[in-house]
Amino acid sequence: MSNERGNWGSSVGFVLAAAGSAIGLGNLWKFPYLAGKNGGGAFVIVYLSLVVILGFSLMLGEMAIGRRGKSDAYGSYNNIKKGWGFVGMMGILCCFVIYSYYVVIAGWIVKYIGLFLSGGLNGDPVDYFSTFISSGTTPIVYSIIMVVATALIVLKGVSGGIEKASKIMMPTLFIFMLVIVVRSVTLPNAMDGIKYFLKPDFSLITPKVIIAALGQVFFSLSLGMGAMITYGSYLSPETKLVKSAFCIPVLDTIIALLAGLAILPAVFSFGLEPTAGPGLIFITLPKVFSAMPFGNVFGVIFFVLVLFAALTSTISLLEVVVSFVVDQFKLDRKKATVLVSALIALLVIPNSNSFGSMAELKVFFGMNFFDFLCYLTDNILLPAGGLLLCVFVGFVWDKEDLKNEVTNHGEVKFEMFSLWIVGVKYLGIQLLSLILLQAVGVQDEFLVYALGTIFAVQILCGRLEAKRGVKAV
Numbered sequence: 218m219s220n221e222r223g224n225w226g227s228s229v230g231f232v233l234a235a236a237g238s239a240i241g242l243g244n245l246w247k248f249p250y251l252a253g254k255n256g257g258g259a260f261v262i263v264y265l266s267l268v269v270i271l272g273f274s275l276m277l278g279e280m281a282i283g284r285r286g287k288s289d290a291y292g293s294y295n296n297i298k299k300g301w302g303f304v305g306m307m308g309i310l311c312c313f314v315i316y317s318y319y320v321v322i323a324g325w326i327v328k329y330i331g332l333f334l335s336g337g338l339n340g341d342p343v344d345y346f347s348t349f350i351s352s353g354t355t356p357i358v359y360s361i362i363m364v365v366a367t368a369l370i371v372l373k374g375v376s377g378g379i380e381k382a383s384k385i386m387m388p389t390l391f392i393f394m395l396v397i398v399v400r401s402v403t404l405p406n407a408m409d410g411i412k413y414f415l416k417p418d419f420s421l422i423t424p425k426v427i428i429a430a431l432g433q434v435f436f437s438l439s440l441g442m443g444a445m446i447t448y449g450s451y452l453s454p455e456t457k458l459v460k461s462a463f464c465i466p467v468l469d470t471i472i473a474l475l476a477g478l479a480i481l482p483a484v485f486s487f488g489l490e491p492t493a494g495p496g497l498i499f500i501t502l503p504k505v506f507s508a509m510p511f512g513n514v515f516g517v518i519f520f521v522l523v524l525f526a527a528l529t530s531t532i533s534l535l536e537v538v539v540s541f542v543v544d545q546f547k548l549d550r551k552k553a554t555v556l557v558s559a560l561i562a563l564l565v566i567p568n569s570n571s572f573g574s575m576a577e578l579k580v581f582f583g584m585n586f587f588d589f590l591c592y593l594t595d596n597i598l599l600p601a602g603g604l605l606l607c608v609f610v611g612f613v614w615d616k617e618d619l620k621n622e623v624t625n626h627g628e629v630k631f632e633m634f635s636l637w638i639v640g641v642k643y644l645g646i647q648l649l650s651l652i653l654l655q656a657v658g659v660q661d662e663f664l665v666y667a668l669g670t671i672f673a674v675q676i677l678c679g680r681l682e683a684k685r686g687v688k689a690v
């Protein structure tokens with residue numbers, strides 16, 4: 218059975234593919250601009266702390282669910298505990314939706330590679346960017362190129378497609394990244410940017426910054442939507458989960474930090490503003506490249522590296538949905554891939570047009586189509602998926618069974634097992650409830666009461682578990 222579903226060829230292959238899923242536009246496009254907007258180093262510190270507290274724990278939880286459940290995200294939850302498949306289902310829906318808008322931004326990257334290959338930008342980058350993204354068919358075509366490229370890799374299966382592609386793209390990405398970082402930090406006045414990025418001003422840490430960082434941890438590590446469950450389901454029983462769950466957040470964080478070091482010093486060096494938001498890599502950076510010697514070469518290197526990061530992420534977004542269709546509807550992988558990709562291609566149209574003809578069509582709770590989908594995934598589906606994941610790992614999954622899965626039946630030492638469970642059970646649930654309550658509009662003064670009530674329920678459930686004879690962990 219597991220062979221029919223596919224398997225990773227090696228642990229390194231798995232780590233590269235999972236790191237490929239994690240490392241993406243979240244690291245290269247979103248992280249630097251979030252840091253730029255939310256007070257530089259202050260944001261970075263909060264982000265790092267949350268990766269340590271939650272990133273590793275939830276990564277391990279998801280991988281364990283996948284390997285134990287041996288199915289897609291829906292099937293894995295259900296195989297461990299009947300009735301919990303809906304959590305996986307939410308994750309699959311979330312990946313589908315994210316894929317449909319993620320690929321729009323990824324398409325812009327393809328366009329920018331073409332731009333730098335053909336001699337770079339002359340003229341105003343703001344005009345260039347806004348004319349391009351609002352020009353109807355052209356950006357749609359670029360996004361469809363990404364949909365097709367992703368499908369061609371996923372078609373070839375887990376080890377023959379995803380793993381092989383990740384083994385080529387991830388090391389290349391890393392080397393290209395180093396080239397750009399070295400170029401950026403050796404520019405005149407680069408130190409100002411480095412300082413801005415790394416020097417924390419603690420007065421800037423507000424609840425809003427914490428919530429933004431928490432959402433970013435989830436998005437960047439591909440957590441809370443079944444991606445790591447799906448990838449974990451192709452793991453062999455011998456793989457050491459704890460080690461892999463540790464490596465992936467570390468790699469992801471290194472790349473996010475390098476992305477900041479690649480972008481912010483260069484931006485400062487040319488006297489530009491780091492707070493441009495989503496336009497940072499499409500507007501501010503092209504200005505930097507056009508002002509620097511051999512800027513077009515660096516432009517190509519930079520955008521190819523972003524492309525590889527995006528592609529290894531779109532692969533995992535597609536794979537989550539394809540594996541669901543294959544496992545639950547017994548469709549073969551080729552048909553499933555074509556079917557899902559065709560649906561995505563249709564959704565690309567309103568997503569892409571949200572930057573053009575549909576920009577002002579704010580009929581989705583006051584937002585346009587693209588913004589609405591981002592809001593839905595970032596603020597509702599992701600934190601809800603993460604919260605239910607914590608509830609599942611902390612309270613629902615039988616502890617003995619969970620421990621056996623994580624330690625390969627006692628072969629791998631994991632002394633922090635109890636600490637891990639307590640962290641997920643109490644801290645994880647509290648933090649995720651916080652984002653979710655905030656996102657659904659609960660006012661600040663009620664937040665404390667709501668979290669207090671949740672805490673009381675957590676304690677009560679802990680007591681009940683103890684009564685049922687579940688070993689106090």
Ligand code: PHE
Pocket residue numbers: 238239240241242243244312315436437438439440442444530531533534
């Ligand atoms: N983690 C990816 C990024 O940082 C995005 C992603 C989310 C990929 C969910 C897969 C699943 O860009």
